[in-house]
Amino acid sequence: MAQQETDQRIDSGASAAEREDGFVADTEDAEARELAHRERGTSRPITVVGNPVLHRECRDVTEFDDSLAALIDDMFASQRTAEGVGLAANQIGVDLKVFVYDCPDDDGVRHVGAVCNPVLEELPPEQRHLDDSNEGCLSVPTAYASLARPDYAVVRGQDAQGRPITVRGTGYFARCLQHETDHLYGRLYIDRLSKRDRKDALRQMEENTPRYEIVPND
Numbered sequence: 001m002a003q004q005e006t007d008q009r010i011d012s013g014a015s016a017a018e019r020e021d022g023f024v025a026d027t028e029d030a031e032a033r034e035l036a037h038r039e040r041g042t043s044r045p046i047t048v049v050g051n052p053v054l055h056r057e058c059r060d061v062t063e064f065d066d067s068l069a070a071l072i073d074d075m076f077a078s079q080r081t082a083e084g085v086g087l088a089a090n091q092i093g094v095d096l097k098v099f100v101y102d103c104p105d106d107d108g109v110r111h112v113g114a115v116c117n118p119v120l121e122e123l124p125p126e127q128r129h130l131d132d133s134n135e136g137c138l139s140v141p142t143a144y145a146s147l148a149r150p151d152y153a154v155v156r157g158q159d160a161q162g163r164p165i166t167v168r169g170t171g172y173f174a175r176c177l178q179h180e181t182d183h184l185y186g187r188l189y190i191d192r193l194s195k196r197d198r199k200d201a202l203r204q205m206e207e208n209t210p211r212y213e214i215v216p217n218d
Contacts, residue, residue, distance in 0.1 A: 001086040001103075001179040002136030002144075024159075024167050030112040034076060034102050041073030043081040044092040045213040048139050049188060049202070053090045056186045058097045061116040064162035068098070072114045072160055075100045082212040084138045086176040088183035091139050093215065099180035106171030115167060118157040118181045127152055135175065135189050141210035143201040145193055153177040 047054055061068060071094060079087040085103040089096045100114045131151040136144045153174035155167045169177045179189055190198045 001176050002082075002084055002138050002141075022166055024113060024165050026111045026113040026167060027109055030102075030110045034080075034112045037073045037076035037100075038080050041070075041075070041077030043077040044074055045215045046078065046082055046091055046138050046141070046210075047093050047215045048141065048217065049190065049205070050217040051093070051139075051215065053093055053095055054139055054183070054186070054188060058088075058090055058095050058184045058186075061096050061098055061158070064116070064158070064160060068096075068116070069160055071096070072098065072100060075114075076102070079138075082138045085172075086180040087138065088180050090183060097184045099184060101173075101176055101180065103169075103173050103176040105169060105173040111169065111173050113167060114160055115155055115157040115165065115180075116159065116162075118155045118177075118184065120178060120181045121154040121156065123150055123152065123154075131171065131175070133172075133175065135179065137179070137189050138212075139183075139188060140190055140201060140205050141212075141214065142208035143190075143204035145190065145197050145201045147189055147192055149175050149178050151175075155181055 071089065075087050075089065075092065078092050079100060079102060086099060086101040088099040098114060098116045102112045104110050128150050130148040132146055132148040134144050135147045151171055151174055153169050155177050157165060159165045167177060190201045193201065
């Protein structure tokens with residue numbers, strides 16, 4: 001996910017531990033963990049809307065090995081190069097259900113982690129409070145649009161070692177978790193927009209130049 005147009009990126013990774021309440025403690029040692037991943041990784045160009053890998057459901061992660069660890073390192077490096085707050089594997093052309101994030105919540109607290117095979121929990125009606133805010137995507141570079149999403153999200157999945165994890169977020173971080181999970185099921189945020197707003201987002205992308213390397217569509 002791209003930073004919000006007005007978002008101030010928090011400066012800046014080892015797996016986050018599980019808290020006593022069962023959720024991942026992804027705020028602990030966030031800077032050190034992100035830096036460790038990024039220094040091991042190699043930045044890759046970003047695939048953009050129109051590339052087939054972005055428009056179909058990705059394959060489940062079934063092997064939690066050194067290859068997966070290296071992919072996660074590359075994803076953190078790629079995310080930092082593109083100045084994003086979340087990145088799904090298919091955004092660097094890899095057909096696997098894994099995403100990484102380095103995202104602040106609305107209180108400015110930094111969350112860093114990786115989730116394999118994510119499943120977004122269906123919220124009960126009393127927890128579905130919609131936040132209509134700007135959203136952008138590294139795979140739709142330079143474009144932003146207002147999109148309503150729940151301001152609370154819970155994602156269940158596995159960590160890089162295959163252990164079950166649960167991640168929760170509020171506000172901007174909740175938006176990030178929903179955005180990245182969508183990617184792995186072949187859905188871009190512009191697919192949730194009206195036809196008019198989608199057309200406007202694609203126009204923004206066409207008229208501007210991304211700040212990072214992308215993979216051109218043939």
